[in-house]
Amino acid sequence: MGNTSSMLTQYDIEEVQEHCNCTFSQQEIVSLYQRFCQLDRNGGGFISAEEFLSVPEFAVNPVSQRLLRMLDGLNFKEFVAFLSAFSPRATTQQKIEFIFKVYDSDGNGRVAMNDMLEVLRDLTGQFISQQQREQVLTQVLEEAGYTKDSFLVLSDFMKILGNTGLKMEVEVPVD
């Protein structure tokens, strides 16, 4: 049961729905609100990093720290917008935009080899050396027609990932 003081009104739901481009149904937004309140234990109106990390399934994820930076201080409306890329109604373009944002940690619209190396390091940890990572990345970049000094922008990501049929969906449990 929601333990924050405010209940969602119909107006609130519609506002949130508009903000996330109607990727979630009204019922899903209500469920997400219940989940938001459940995670936001101190009722501060946003979910702190501690509260996210109290979900063990999230804490063991290799990119959790990266996502925490994106989730920091989001209120409910922004929280739903964040998750909108994972809705089955989201377009491939929206999903690729999300992935691009994860890579582009400084938000300047460009992803350099360094950014890609950092994500790769999150995913592989100590099981591959930094050298090996650089080697592999340089190799696949060159095979794809880039160099290790190239900057990738959103349209590059669209081109590379666009026709792979991205599977990036979560189901919001609706009571």
Place this chain on the structure above:
Amino acid sequence: MSGSEKLTSSSSELDLDRPNIEDYFPSSSIQEPRGKLRLRDLLDISPTLTEAAGAIVDDSFTRCFKSNPPEPWNWNVYLFPLWCCGVVVRYLILFPSRVIVLTLGWIVFLSSFIPVHVLLKGHDKLRKKLERYLVELMCSFFVASWTGVVKYHGPRPSRRPKQVFVANHTSMIDFIILEQMTAFAVIMQKHPGWVGLLQSTILESVGCIWFHRSEAKDREIVARKLREHVRGIDNNPLLIFPEGTCVNNHYTVMFKKGAFELGCTVCPIAIKYNKIFVDAFWNSRKQSFTTHLLQLMTSWAVVCDVWYLEPQTLKVGETPIEFAERVRDIISVRAGLKKVPWDGYLKYSRPSPKHREQKQQSFAESMLQRLQER
């Protein structure tokens, strides 16, 4: 997430106290089409992101500790007055009479227990027998004070050395419900307040072992105490709740292996509460034990089933962790609970970095393997 896969625990898992979590999570990287590694394969982090988002939206661990109150039924004009009458009866008639019953029980108990404890100091066997009986009696008074309707199935526990009893844990009243039938010795987290007082005075007489969750060295001391207790012929049978924390009676979290490596028979007990009148789950994050008890005492009844199940022993070639999971399976099936692959103590601490490292390792290996393919 069924437990039908054979759980293999590598030796590196032993210090983690739990079986391989990887067996529970479908690893999507395994189903990836093999082939030469391309840029899009490195950039496509969607499986990892999906797992993270899935965890944010709904996760099995938080579900274990969610109180699910029973559906409200007082929602129309005929039922609402009925419900109001019910409230009046519960709070103004039942509750006071229950308090009286409980107070009576305390008086009877204390007036018998204290003399027995003090006067029969020399005659230990008789004293212990009487104290056991008195504790069972006191627990019956407790159960009566919330009108506990408990149905016991299966053969009653017998007093024998080299056996421990394990049960799933929903609330501290589990202990009281089981204790009214058999005086168990118990291992418990030391609580503050009046509960702690009870623990250190009366429960001492049936034999109790204390521990502190936060102290790591405590584990060895406790393990030693457990072993000593089980060997003693005169000691009461030991009751252990291997989950280590209260779960909401819809799920079971992983069992700690402590009870399963004592080299004795393990007798499983399954407890299932019927939520028809009240939800007996003690959500220790949300309410104190006193509030919880008051909630029980102002409801109509606490209905539950207790099954005493067939004693199990460690099979040849089975590790204690596998044994624990096997017993958890038996209890979960009997009580209709779903199993989740999480350690209950994650309520209080973060998961060990080993789990993340396992994911990283499998990703790294798959990446290197695909690199070899031309």
